[in-house]
Every structure is written in structure tokens, then in C-alpha cells.
Amino acid sequence: MRLDGVLFFPVTPFASDGSVDESVLAEHVSAGVESGAGGVFTACGTGEFNALDLAEYRQVVATSIAAAGGRVPVLSGTGGPLPTARAFAAEAQALGVDGLLLLPPYLVSSPPGGLVSYVRAVAESVELPIIVYGRANARFGPPAVAQLAGIPNVIGYKDGIGDFDLLQRIILTVRQETDREFTFFNGLPTAEFTMPAYRGIGVTLYSSAVFAFAPEIALAFYKALTSGDEVLCQRLLTGFYLPLVELRDKVPGYAVSLVKAGVRLRGLDAGAVRPPLVDAAPEDVAELERLIAAGRDIAGV
Numbered sequence: 001m002r003l004d005g006v007l008f009f010p011v012t013p014f015a016s017d018g019s020v021d022e023s024v025l026a027e028h029v030s031a032g033v034e035s036g037a038g039g040v041f042t043a044c045g046t047g048e049f050n051a052l053d054l055a056e057y058r059q060v061v062a063t064s065i066a067a068a069g070g071r072v073p074v075l076s077g078t079g080g081p082l083p084t085a086r087a088f089a090a091e092a093q094a095l096g097v098d099g100l101l102l103l104p105p106y107l108v109s110s111p112p113g114g115l116v117s118y119v120r121a122v123a124e125s126v127e128l129p130i131i132v133y134g135r136a137n138a139r140f141g142p143p144a145v146a147q148l149a150g151i152p153n154v155i156g157y158k159d160g161i162g163d164f165d166l167l168q169r170i171i172l173t174v175r176q177e178t179d180r181e182f183t184f185f186n187g188l189p190t191a192e193f194t195m196p197a198y199r200g201i202g203v204t205l206y207s208s209a210v211f212a213f214a215p216e217i218a219l220a221f222y223k224a225l226t227s228g229d230e231v232l233c234q235r236l237l238t239g240f241y242l243p244l245v246e247l248r249d250k251v252p253g254y255a256v257s258l259v260k261a262g263v264r265l266r267g268l269d270a271g272a273v274r275p276p277l278v279d280a281a282p283e284d285v286a287e288l289e290r291l292i293a294a295g296r297d298i299a300g301v
Contacts, residue, residue: 001073001098001129001155003183005038006215006222007207009046011260012060014271020056021271022063028212028268029067035215040068044077044101046209046259051274057088061095075131079103082118086125099129101158104138112144123151133187135160142166142173149174149182156183159203162194168201189255190248192221193241196233199225209255210244213262214292220299232298240295247287253277254284261285265292 010032013024029040042064043049043057052060061076068074076097078088082105089100105118115138123130132148134140134157140148148154157174159167167184174182186198186206195206211218217240224232248254256273261280263270265288272279280288 003039006211006218007039008032008037008211009041009207011263011270012047020059025063026067029064033068033071039073041075049077073098075099077101077103081106085122089126093126093128102130102132104136107137112141116144116147123153129155131156131158133158142170145170146173146177149178158185158187160187162188190245193245209259212259216301217295217299235298239298265289
């Protein structure tokens with residue numbers, strides 16, 4: 001499996017009765033693929049994996065696979081307590097996903113060796129390619145990521161920490177200790193904001209939350225970034241991404257809530273977020289709408 005381009009992390013729409021809205025999800029995923037996504041990562045952080053039970057997860061993954069229609073790879077999230085992570089991974093494999101994004105385990109303090117054992121236990125339970133997400137309590141050092149690279153079906157590491165000194169040491173250690181292809185991703189919230197820095201150490205893939213609600217802006221930034229149009233990159237970073245990050249940081253969980261609000265602003269009723277997240281306040285939704293208009297104007301779309 002090879003990933004390229006802008007990676008799309010859809011939200012999970014909920015109907016007014018709280019159930020997963022499969023029809024809205026199908027439209028959301030299909031529209032994202034048609035807009036030019038390089039891959040779909042469903043039921044992950046933006047898709048509120050933490051709030052789904054196994055039956056709902058099955059709905060989300062199956063609907064996303066069907067909507068993508070084989071046009072791009074579809075990966076799904078798993079994580080949490082080890083038995084849960086393995087159960088969700090097995091379900092994803094049975095449904096036919098192309099790979100997994102392994103989110104952090106249950107929130108306990110553990111040494112890198114324990115985290116490697118956790119990843120290995122999930123990886124050995126399925127045959128799917130796995131990308132490991134390092135963030136929050138899942139902090140892997142250089143030797144630990146090198147061990148991950150030795151697990152045959154672990155194909156990459158997604159960095160959600162943003163410590164560039166640490167990530168550079170991780171990359172160098174992995175490259176020194178293995179000659180297999182192993183991919184690194186920028187997994188920070190609103191990843192475009194830090195992509196110029198990540199590209200400086202050779203990390204070119206990133207997850208785009210903005211693509212879920214403003215694909216034209218996300219694609220304009222990607223094109224500018226990859227073509228060397230530094231003027232447009234800086235204009236988008238200053239006029240759209242910087243105020244978006246500031247808005248995102250107002251309330252914990254807005255990295256998901258604002259994305260869902262953005263999807264609703266674009267005409268898809270994705271419903272509310274589930275607790276413990278809270279929906280964006282009306283004034284913040286209004287500011288998001290203004291920012292989307294400003295971003296579109298800068299992008300010339």
C-alpha cells in the first residue's frame with residue numbers, strides 16, 4: 001500500500017437520535033475522494049473512534065469502504081485497551097480495509113518497551129499494514145520506533161508530538177537500523193501549519209483535517225507546498241491556518257468539533273459530536289465560516 005497526496009480524515013456523522021448516519025457518511029467520503037483525496041482514514045481521531053462501539057465501528061468502516069469504491073486506500077482506526085484494539089482490528093480486516101492507524105492505548109503511563117509490546121500484540125493479531133500514531137501517552141523514542149520498523153506489517157509512524165529534535169533522531173535511527181521502506185507522517189492537529197518545518201527533515205505526508213470541510217483550500221495549500229510556491233503557502237498560513245489554529249486552541253477538543261462544524265457549514269448535516277467533546281459555540285462557528293471564506297479567497301477558488 002502506497003499513500004500520497006492529501007490524506008482525508010472524515011468525521012463520523014450522527015443522526016438526531018444519536019445513531020451513525022450512514023447516508024451522510026457515504027456522501028461525505030465519496031465527495032472527499034472525488035475532490036482528490038490520496039487516502040481515506042475513517043473512524044480515527046477526527047471520526048471520533050473513541051466514541052464508537054464495535055457495531056458502530058463496523059457501520060462506519062463498511063460504509064467508508066463502499067463509498068470509496070476502491071478509488072483510494074481506506075484505513076481505519078483502532079486503539080485503546082489491548083483487547084479492544086485487537087477486536088476492532090480484526091473487524092476492520094474482515095471488512096476489507098487496506099490498513100490500520102493504531103491510536104494510543106488506554107491512558108496509563110508506560111515505558112517505550114511496553115508500547116512496543118502493545119503494538120506487536122495488535123500487529124500479530126492481523127495481517128493488515130499498520131501505521132503507529134505517536135501522541136499523548138504513546139511516546140516512542142528512537143530505539144522503540146526502530147523496533148516498530150522491525151515488525152513486518154508496521155509500515156509507518158505518525159508523529160503527533162511535534163518535537164523536531166526527537167523526530168529527527170527517530171528518523172535517523174530507523175534509517176540506520178533498517179533498509180526497509182518505512183514512512184513518516186505529520187500527525188499534528190491542523191498539520192498544514194507545521195508542514196514547512198516537517199518537510200525540512202524529510203517528512204512529506206500529513207493528515208489534513210481541513211480537507212474534510214474545505215478541500216479546495218487544503219488542495220491549494222498542498223499544491224503550493226509541493227510546487228515550491230512559498231508566497232501562496234505563506235499567505236494561506238498567515239490568513240487562514242494561523243487564525244484557524246488560534247480558534248482551535250480556544251477549547252479542548254475543538255480539533256474535532258470545528259471540523260464537524262465546518263462539514264455542516266458546507267451543507268452536510270453531520271450532527272453533533274459525542275461527549276466528552278462539546279460542539280463549537282455559535283460565535284466560533286461564525287468565525288470558522290469567516291475563515292473559510294477568507295481561505296477560499298486567498299486560494300483563488
